[in-house]
Amino acid sequence: MAQHVCPVWIGYFLASPIRRLFENPEKILGPYVKEGMKVLDVGSAMGFFSLPLAELVGLTGMVICVDLQEKMLKSLEKRALKKGLRDRLKTRVCGQNNLGLDDLANSIDFALASAVVHEVPDAAAFFADIYAALKPGANFLVAEPKGHVTSKEFEKTVSIAEQAGFIAENIHVQGRSRIVLLNK
Numbered sequence: 001m002a003q004h005v006c007p008v009w010i011g012y013f014l015a016s017p018i019r020r021l022f023e024n025p026e027k028i029l030g031p032y033v034k035e036g037m038k039v040l041d042v043g044s045a046m047g048f049f050s051l052p053l054a055e056l057v058g059l060t061g062m063v064i065c066v067d068l069q070e071k072m073l074k075s076l077e078k079r080a081l082k083k084g085l086r087d088r089l090k091t092r093v094c095g096q097n098n099l100g101l102d103d104l105a106n107s108i109d110f111a112l113a114s115a116v117v118h119e120v121p122d123a124a125a126f127f128a129d130i131y132a133a134l135k136p137g138a139n140f141l142v143a144e145p146k147g148h149v150t151s152k153e154f155e156k157t158v159s160i161a162e163q164a165g166f167i168a169e170n171i172h173v174q175g176r177s178r179i180v181l182l183n184k
């Protein structure tokens, strides 16, 4: 069955700076992302997290933003250009069941999927794709909105991630999100 996918008009709200008041990207990502890292923002939409990630990785790092919807990525590219961050960011349109990351095998230092997994039809394939792209020992932070995803559904997500090979290190609730830190 086709999953509900976040419409582009909601993408504008998700990228609003007001969201920073209750979800601070630097606070959430700062402990994991360092200068020079190559990071993946899966389901990036218009870049609420991608632009702070680009700041965190600095001039020598790179953020690869993957999304199903080209319109989201076009808007993200414009925002990155305005902030002088375009050179630190690559965008890729993916398929619903294939993230198209084969060329990145074992090369990613950190990955993020915020409010994405509940929209993905095949979570097992999704986690397998990201597992293959990460370097051994790298972290993958998964956040899901409490309002859309029950604790039972989130447990199921964590168990699918574990079946893909991840070790779930820290499952918790922070603000409006259920969060798990996965380690390869």
Ligand SMILES: C[S@@+](CC[C@H](N)C(=O)[O-])C[C@H]1O[C@@H](n2cnc3c(N)ncnc32)[C@H](O)[C@@H]1O
Pocket (backbone or CB within 6 Å): 005, 006, 011, 014, 015, 042, 043, 044, 045, 046, 048, 049, 066, 067, 068, 069, 072, 094, 095, 096, 097, 113, 114, 115, 116, 119, 120, 121
């Ligand atoms: C609710 S938005 C979250 C956007 C962003 N991560 C954030 O936290 O603001 C979900 C995004 O995931 C994308 N998406 C949905 N299904 C996807 C899939 N199977 N593969 C990659 N991206 C997907 C949607 O196009 C949308 O941009």
